[in-house]
Amino acid sequence: MYPEPDAPLRVLVVDDHPIWRHGVATGLEEAGCAVAGTAGDGAAALRVAAATRPGVVLLDLNLPDMSGAEVTRHLLAADPAVRVLILSASGERQDVLDAMTAGATGYLVKSAHFSELLAAVRSTAAGEAVFTPGLAGLVLGEYRRLASGSTRPRGGPGTPGRAASGGDPPAASQPAKGTPGDGPVTPRLTDRETEVLRLVAKGMTYPEIAALLVLSPRTVQNHVQNTLIKLQLHNKAQLVRYAMEQGIG
Numbered sequence: 001m002y003p004e005p006d007a008p009l010r011v012l013v014v015d016d017h018p019i020w021r022h023g024v025a026t027g028l029e030e031a032g033c034a035v036a037g038t039a040g041d042g043a044a045a046l047r048v049a050a051a052t053r054p055g056v057v058l059l060d061l062n063l064p065d066m067s068g069a070e071v072t073r074h075l076l077a078a079d080p081a082v083r084v085l086i087l088s089a090s091g092e093r094q095d096v097l098d099a100m101t102a103g104a105t106g107y108l109v110k111s112a113h114f115s116e117l118l119a120a121v122r123s124t125a126a127g128e129a130v131f132t133p134g135l136a137g138l139v140l141g142e143y144r145r146l147a148s149g150s151t152r153p154r155g156g157p158g159t160p161g162r163a164a165s166g167g168d169p170p171a172a173s174q175p176a177k178g179t180p181g182d183g184p185v186t187p188r189l190t191d192r193e194t195e196v197l198r199l200v201a202k203g204m205t206y207p208e209i210a211a212l213l214v215l216s217p218r219t220v221q222n223h224v225q226n227t228l229i230k231l232q233l234h235n236k237a238q239l240v241r242y243a244m245e246q247g248i249g
Contacts, residue, residue, distance in 0.1 A: 106130030201243035
């Protein structure tokens with residue numbers, strides 16, 4: 001759920017380096033955020049998150065007791081509404097993909113300026129996928145590769161794959177194909193929700209989509225939120241992955 005407009009954004013800061021952790025927490029407080037707590041390892045992060053229910057968890061990828069990806073999975077299992085923004089020294093392809101597959105909303109490297117970090121935290125709270133420049137293409141390329149069924153080895157961070165061609169992609173507004181007993185089918189999206197989903201998958205921001213479709217940014221955000229609820233997804237990054245898997249975008 002998105003935070004109330006006038007409520008301070010509650011952030012949990014998780015990093016095993018005390019100076020970095022407290023420096024980021026202080027900066028966020030000075031910028032008007034409410035720091036729900038800090039933690040130096042995964043187990044502590046899960047305890048603090050359960051007690052304080054932050055809107056955003058700013059999470060280091062490499063913790064002493066468990067990986068950031070594992071912490072992300074536990075956080076979302078306990079509270080599907082929480083947003084996770086990874087802040088890591090690593091920009092390696094596998095680290096990024098592990099985090100996003102676990103359900104993180106965004107991924108920044110620690111070389112980012114604090115103003116970028118603050119903007120990313122606020123965007124993450126609104127459910128927008130945020131990446132350090134260059135990483136978004138990597139993630140989308142990998143999702144396209146997975147959607148195509150390709151198992152070819154990857155060349156590295158600068159060489160995202162392409163989806164294999166052939167056949168018409170399934171429409172998002174149609175229920176998923178399957179036979180009786182396969183489980184629940186994909187909920188049906190409206191034409192407008194599908195249109196917004198397609199533009200989100202292309203990497204457009206809410207204001208850009210609003211201007212193109214002659215809607216308000218709030219209406220666009222509501223369409224995205226309704227789509228997340230229908231598809232039982234947690235964040236915009238997972239929505240983009242769904243779109244890629246369905247051949248949308």
